[in-house]
Amino acid sequence: MDIAPHTPDVGPVDVLPLVRLAGVTKRFGQVLANDDISLSIMPGRIKALLGENGAGKSTLMAMLAGRFEPDAGHIEVAGKPVAFASSRQAIAAGIGMVYQHFMLVEDMSVAENVLLGQAGGFFLDPAQMRATVGELAARFGLGIDPAARVGDLSMGERQRVEILKLLHRKSRVLIFDEPTAVLTPGETAALFDALRSMSAQGKAIVFISHKLEEVLSVADEIAVLRRGRIEGEFLAADVTSPADLARRMVGRDVLLDVHRDPVPPGPLVLAVRDLSLQGANLSGPALLDHVSFDLRQGEVLAVVGVAGNGQQQLVETVCGLSRPESGQVELLGHGWDEFHKYHDWDGALAWVPEDRAGLATCRSLDLTDNMLLTTREGFSRGMWLDRARARTAAREIVREHNVQPGRIGLQAWQLSGGNLQKFVLGRELRRRPRLLVAEQPTQGLDISATEAVWQRLLEARKSMGVLLVTGDLAEALQLADRILVLYRGRVMGLFPASDSGQVERIGALMAGLS
Amino acid sequence: MGWGAPVVYLCALALSLGLCALMLILAGKPALGGLFMLFRGAFGQGHSLLDALIKAIPIFLCSLGVALCFRMQIWNIGAEGQFALGAVGATWAALTFGTLPGVVLLPQMFLSALVLGALWGLIPAVLRLRLGVNEIISSLMLNYVGILVLEYLVFGAWKDPASFGFPMTSEFPPAALIARIWPGWLGKLHWGLIACPLAGVAYSVFLNRTRLGFELAACGEGERVARYARLPYGFLVLLVMGLGGALSGLAGSIETSATLGRLQPTLMVGYGYTAIVVAWLARLKPWPIAFTAFLLAALRVGVEAMQLELQIPAAFGQIMEGAILLCVLAGQFFLAYSVSLKRPRTGPPAQVAEARP
Numbered sequence: 059m060d061i062a063p064h065t066p067d068v069g070p071v072d073v074l075p076l077v078r079l080a081g082v083t084k085r086f087g088q089v090l091a092n093d094d095i096s097l098s099i100m101p102g103r104i105k106a107l108l109g110e111n112g113a114g115k116s117t118l119m120a121m122l123a124g125r126f127e128p129d130a131g132h133i134e135v136a137g138k139p140v141a142f143a144s145s146r147q148a149i150a151a152g153i154g155m156v157y158q159h160f161m162l163v164e165d166m167s168v169a170e171n172v173l174l175g176q177a178g179g180f181f182l183d184p185a186q187m188r189a190t191v192g193e194l195a196a197r198f199g200l201g202i203d204p205a206a207r208v209g210d211l212s213m214g215e216r217q218r219v220e221i222l223k224l225l226h227r228k229s230r231v232l233i234f235d236e237p238t239a240v241l242t243p244g245e246t247a248a249l250f251d252a253l254r255s256m257s258a259q260g261k262a263i264v265f266i267s268h269k270l271e272e273v274l275s276v277a278d279e280i281a282v283l284r285r286g287r288i289e290g291e292f293l294a295a296d297v298t299s300p301a302d303l304a305r306r307m308v309g310r311d312v313l314l315d316v317h318r319d320p321v322p323p324g325p326l327v328l329a330v331r332d333l334s335l336q337g338a339n340l341s342g343p344a345l346l347d348h349v350s351f352d353l354r355q356g357e358v359l360a361v362v363g364v365a366g367n368g369q370q371q372l373v374e375t376v377c378g379l380s381r382p383e384s385g386q387v388e389l390l391g392h393g394w395d396e397f398h399k400y401h402d403w404d405g406a407l408a409w410v411p412e413d414r415a416g417l418a419t420c421r422s423l424d425l426t427d428n429m430l431l432t433t434r435e436g437f438s439r440g441m442w443l444d445r446a447r448a449r450t451a452a453r454e455i456v457r458e459h460n461v462q463p464g465r466i467g468l469q470a471w472q473l474s475g476g477n478l479q480k481f482v483l484g485r486e487l488r489r490r491p492r493l494l495v496a497e498q499p500t501q502g503l504d505i506s507a508t509e510a511v512w513q514r515l516l517e518a519r520k521s522m523g524v525l526l527v528t529g530d531l532a533e534a535l536q537l538a539d540r541i542l543v544l545y546r547g548r549v550m551g552l553f554p555a556s557d558s559g560q561v562e563r564i565g566a567l568m569a570g571l572s
Numbered sequence: 573m574g575w576g577a578p579v580v581y582l583c584a585l586a587l588s589l590g591l592c593a594l595m596l597i598l599a600g601k602p603a604l605g606g607l608f609m610l611f612r613g614a615f616g617q618g619h620s621l622l623d624a625l626i627k628a629i630p631i632f633l634c635s636l637g638v639a640l641c642f643r644m645q646i647w648n649i650g651a652e653g654q655f656a657l658g659a660v661g662a663t664w665a666a667l668t669f670g671t672l673p674g675v676v677l678l679p680q681m682f683l684s685a686l687v688l689g690a691l692w693g694l695i696p697a698v699l700r701l702r703l704g705v706n707e708i709i710s711s712l713m714l715n716y717v718g719i720l721v722l723e724y725l726v727f728g729a730w731k732d733p734a735s736f737g738f739p740m741t742s743e744f745p746p747a748a749l750i751a752r753i754w755p756g757w758l759g760k761l762h763w764g765l766i767a768c769p770l771a772g773v774a775y776s777v778f779l780n781r782t783r784l785g786f787e788l789a790a791c792g793e794g795e796r797v798a799r800y801a802r803l804p805y806g807f808l809v810l811l812v813m814g815l816g817g818a819l820s821g822l823a824g825s826i827e828t829s830a831t832l833g834r835l836q837p838t839l840m841v842g843y844g845y846t847a848i849v850v851a852w853l854a855r856l857k858p859w860p861i862a863f864t865a866f867l868l869a870a871l872r873v874g875v876e877a878m879q880l881e882l883q884i885p886a887a888f889g890q891i892m893e894g895a896i897l898l899c900v901l902a903g904q905f906f907l908a909y910s911v912s913l914k915r916p917r918t919g920p921p922a923q924v925a926e927a928r929p
Contacts, residue, residue, distance in 0.1 A: 420793035
């Protein structure tokens with residue numbers, strides 16, 4: 059099948075777009091979060107913005123909602139260029155956003171929340187307020203009791219209150235940021251009905267998601283965002299293959315080529331057998347479903363998949379944060395309990411988490427202390443900590459990994475994401491692990507930092523096994539010896555990266571089609 | 573922080589003094605004269621400086637205790653109650669083993685004060701770890717309980733039969749009193765002072781040189797980081813609350829033994845709360861804690877003098893303490909943010925209060 063490559067304006071030609079983004083660009087330091095993005099948002103249409111975490115969706119919508127200003131390009135509302143200095147101005151221009159975290163007063167009723175700060179006169183008329191809100195809800199098919207207390211409502215109902223707030227403020231463009239993340243399947247279906255009802259009444263809907271099936275079931279138009287660029291834009295009706303959509307979302311264009319020496323496989327460092335995890339939601343689908351794989355020294359095993367398909371649970375289980383519910387996890391020849399109980403700081407397991415600023419480092423500690431965070435056992439004698447030796451070691455990491463600016467007295471927040479990541483990787487490699495877990499190691503990094511991290515990971519595999527969890531297919535293809543595809547906690551495929559036939563099918567596997 | 577910090581702190585101090593002057597005027601007292609009296613009362617004579625130093629001892633020790641907890645973002649507001657329990661512990665030892673010689677009795681008193689203070693600090697820690705109870709509320713509530721325990725004993729079992737019904741224990745035997753350093757020259761200044769440098773050095777060595785001290789600072793960044801780095805979070809919460817309570821308890825025992833020589837409710841004058849103000853103003857660092865503890869102690873002495881001369885209510889000192897804290901905290905906003913004016917949107921985009929965290 060063929061999808062027309064990047065047709066910028068897909069709406070009917072005779073209708074003026076409500077909102078148009080023209081060449082919008084936004085940089086954060088070295089990182090290009092949005093690169094020359096042009097989009098038209100049409101009345102009566104549901105536009106889905108599909109992309110992985112870190113693809114730039116949130117930045118783009120934050121500019122629409124008035125929280126950032128673009129560095130280049132501009133935003134037009136009803137044909138006129140606007141520059142929002144605050145989210146209030148964006149709301150006044152008819153652009154409203156439903157965030158993942160609701161902003162509601164729990165002790166007030168639905169009607170009071172909707173009309174908060176809106177009611178006209180000095181005196182309030184509760185019956186009138188309830189009638190107004192009830193009528194609005196009925197018009198857009200949002201079933202809700204206007205008199206109910208918000209604190210008693212489910213997440214799906216609270217979301218409806220947020221939507222009603224926007225509708226009452228006469229928003230013409232409604233942006234939904236990952237709206238289904240907090241919903242049950244039934245609530246999701248109800249939300250989609252409401253979205254269709256709103257769009258039928260002329261509202262423009264923007265639906266941000268990384269879930270393929272949802273996007274395909276609700277959207278009229280789909281724009282795929284990857285690494286800050288529009289990767290493709292098409293009518294949902296033209297999409298015949300979700301697999302192709304998935305492939306576009308995770309991409310496989312080679313940004314840069316890294317040199318890889320073949321490394322002979324060594325001993326087994328990680329063996330996962332039939333690992334299953336149900337999680338807190340007992341009636342829902344399993345988070346991990348009979349996952350099995352091996353990892354040897356000398357290889358990189360890439361776990362790919364759309365975010366939220368069990369990667370996090372797998373990493374947390376391997377790294378010792380959550381105990382396997384059923385099945386076995388063997389690390390360096392030891393059972394899970396034994397290994398994590400007598401965990402050595404070096405020569406064992408190291409973890410480079412996705413959240414390098416909030417989890418891997420402490421923002422207000424300096425680089426020496428941040429190095430000590432996971433290596434402190436190596437720098438202590440009894441109860442005493444040898445800070446002088448730690449400073450020397452931190453300086454070595456900074457020099458070897460070219461961390462800029464290279465002063466170890468700096469606090470973690472003063473480093474850019476790329477330099478912080480190089481530092482974290484340096485720290486974890488210093489522990490000489492036999493098993494390294496790297497989660498989204500290059501997310502949000504510029505090209506040169508990405509290349510540096512890739513080189514290090516490839517070198518590192520000579521003395522360890524690397525479990526690479528990534529949402530970026532290009533990265534997986536560059537680094538991995540073998541690729542494992544996860545979908546809804548299940549292993550959809552496990553094959554050598556050199557198997558070009560299977561590699562072609564990765565998109566389909568990620569979309570759950572086998 | 574740069575050169576801006578001293579300027580901001582001076583401005584905050586000036587602003588809080590201005591507020592106090594305003595209150596004096598409202599109370600119908602001479603504003604400048606009152607502030608002058610305050611200053612002279614605090615720093616004017618040798619004996620007032622000594623008095624401030626004596627008052628600074630318990631404030632400093634309690635402040636180190638709460639600062640230790642604040643380091644890992646455990647909000648121990650319970651120094652006042654831990655102080656009371658320390659006093660109770662010391663009194664128990666003094667009344668029970670009163671016949672022993674001083675070299676045995678004083679360590680006994682300190683030890684029981686340390687233990688009781690630590691236990692009082694451990695209650696909120698255990699509640700937080702086991703039941704998820706907010707330690708701010710539980711430690712604050714335990715202050716009132718602690719003071720009531722003290723009063724219960726003083727009004728009841730430990731009341732001196734010879735006190736004509738006044739709530740106080742009998743005077744401690746001489747062996748249970750901390751001696752004065754040099755009564756001829758240094759007035760009431762007592763040997764309890766040396767607990768301060770000892771505790772201060774231990775505090776900074778613990779935080780800067782030991783592994784536990786480092787782990788404690790890292791834990792201050794949150795439980796998720798603690799889990800990632802395999803830090804013993806629960807153990808550290810117990811440790812800092814125990815140590816913090818012990819330091820406040822020690823302060824209580826020193827104050828009872830050295831300045832009162834018996835246990836009575838007038839012991840509780842709010843040093844435990846002042847300690848919180850001190851710890852915040854000093855940003856949890858030992859030298860600034862010492863300096864700030866002395867300053868706020870001097871403020872107390874100065875207000876006492878002003879109180880006598882101008883007939884001002886005793887609460888005025890606490891109002892001033894609060895005003896200083898609020899002004900400095902408000903001033904810290906200007907250290908973290910810079911203000912720039914926002915013009916109408918015609919020229920280049922203007923920026924408002926850009927964060928410089």
